Amino acid sequence: MREFLRTKGFKMTPQRELIFRSFFEMGKHVSVDELYDKVRQQDSSVGYSTVWRNLKLICKVGLAEEVNLGDGVTRYDRATETPHGHFYCVDCKKLTEFDMDNIVGQLAIISRDNDFVPSGFKIEIQGRCRACREKEATPKKTTDAQAEAQKP
Amino acid sequence: MREFLRTKGFKMTPQRELIFRSFFEMGKHVSVDELYDKVRQQDSSVGYSTVWRNLKLICKVGLAEEVNLGDGVTRYDRATETPHGHFYCVDCKKLTEFDMDNIVGQLAIISRDNDFVPSGFKIEIQGRCRACREKEATPKKTTDAQAEAQKP
DNA sequence: ATGGATGCAAAGCCTTTGCAAGCTT
């Protein structure tokens, strides 16, 4: 890793090592705050911006990429060999992955047909996961839209 | 329109009418700022939050929906009958649409197979549009990744 | 010695909200 970074012109530091290690241990969909918390558990002297900058660095060197669902939080997803889409539960906000190998091929075709050179694909399916559906077995009287509309 | 809103419990006002009208004239992918500018051209007394709140209202009543590409700006897309995905040019930041009828069927199947009840699908294809490719016919010496990595 | 890396604090940016005053119904 140290060697890998050097070839890109970056140095290895204790903080960086801790941050990188923590990130790759945490798996998927990590937010800056989450990673910051985890890092601080092991070294409470690490600054927030250091975590933030290193997360950006991890993306720069191609080891991860940003995932943004528009809920105000940027998440970081470890780069994987297999392209995948996300199920986004509107209730619990959890992300689950699904394979999208098959669909990517079609998206590439669509792109070509539209004279667009693609570099990345994102598919997000919003809805409700099983857990949240079972949790709220009792149906509401009003629709979500109406209920929402009442709020200021 | 006035009638439609009343049934949902909302009133019609001059500002609201102007905002609604402007939004629907502007077409797709409108940001709060853009709409605000357009509205101000016709009535410079309208406040930013009024535009913002009405854009939210338009979404609440189902006439539009938010589109978020994670570039820090929320866009609003008029609700259409045909589901569509977006080409997002990483150079000019423009959005272009494409039909995704065929793919939606598959996403629904994927959802069912994963015990997920979908309520919405989003597909985003990042890349470069023809215009931006032609604009920069001269290839760079360094890769984008390397160039980016040099920045602080 | 050098130039990248770190921490802290502060600035940015957009999105939201509190409130008093003003308008629809």
Added chain:
DNA sequence: AAGCTTGCAAAGGCTTTGCATCCAT
């Protein structure tokens, strides 16, 4: 009259940046 709306200003919430200092190479 009653309650939704509006404008302005201010507060939030997360992302970025300025800088002096520190450290890896």
